[in-house]
Amino acid sequence: MVAATKLKMTDISRQKRFETDLSDALTPRHTVGQAVDLYLDRMRIPGDGLRWSAFNRGVKLDSKATLDELDEEQSEWTVIPEVSAGAKSALH
């Protein structure tokens, strides 16, 4: 396995793209969940208390996995929240 040395993260419509080396704000000891938090912060996307997941080629990554567990082919992620649309205007 060749360990990932950088990460590319984007939303599903590929409009907010963020790329970082794993020697900068993120290191191999950070988790997938922490990397997602950094992406949301840098892209100014409100976390909104939603549950967020990272997907690589359609496969959901374990948010608790550390980045050194990922190989190079798993370094491009799509970041997706669990969210609902609809006519309801409730508080969330």
Added chain:
Amino acid sequence: MQVVIENSHRFSSELRRKADLDDVPLSTDDVTQSVADLVDDTYIDGVLSDVLPIGSAEITATIEPVFKTPPLVDEIDVRLRTGGNGSAVEHHKRFKSGRWSRTRQQRLLQLRQEGTLAEGETAFHMLIGLPAAGDHPLQPPALQPPPIIDGTLEQFGFREFGEGGFVPDRPVLVNNRMAEDAVNACLAAGARETGGTALGALVRLKEPLANTTTRIVTLLTTCLEDQRHSGKLNEWSISPEAIAAGQEIADMRGMGESVMTIVHTHGFSTECGNCNQNASCPLAECTHVSLLDYQVMETLFPGKSTLMPIAGRKLGAPGKRPVLEIHAWRGGEMRPVRWKRYQD
């Protein structure tokens, strides 16, 4: 891209019982950063209308309040400048809405829920702009152009235009079959909400289409249904796994499409069938973008070029079938835009 924001005001969103400044506000939220986010709206508008060049090294954004009477703000003027030395380009837009409008709606719901504001009691909203004292740096939004494909409509299977029209600076084309499927899915689901993942592309043509001013066209090509999404009255839960699978399907189709948005419904009663005529029908109209819908637009699809198609009832529309309304970011909020069908 380096983004410099010139802003000399602090902005707050207030709710008050009376429409004057003497009253104590029911709520006050600092929304200065929300105002700065309008730089992204202006940038994407400039890119899609083919005015702003893609790939500028630096953009300077100037934010100015347009006052009704100081400190009451009527609109926010955002002016972008790129380049220099004879190649400078400017683009500006004015906004009456922004993320603060959604914050205000949430605040209103909170005030009603906690009983501070009685059901039916009116609250007045005010956007206040005060000169900022001292240095007030704002975090600039990440300005990134959306993926745009240089090509033709024919490479996406376009054969001929159908019904509808264009907004000159934001032409939208929707596959006729996709539009019909959305309406039929709304009818089949009744009051329960349903939907799917919409594929499509932003295509830069060689020349603008007739009656348009930009070469960039938004194409919605197909809608993917997936049983992992689940709907009920007033809410449609989107499965992240199904959305991610949509991208895999788009890649397999090999046409350069991507997941552009979701299509969802706001319900339609097949029993009475008079949803378009009945002003007291409890179902929300397809013209209504709810706070939940905005949350989808600001989290799942954070790019400002994203459209939101909603099928459902539309008061005054002829007939007994749902209507498909397409919403786009205009003026800091999602507004219905004209769109045109195409046949493949």
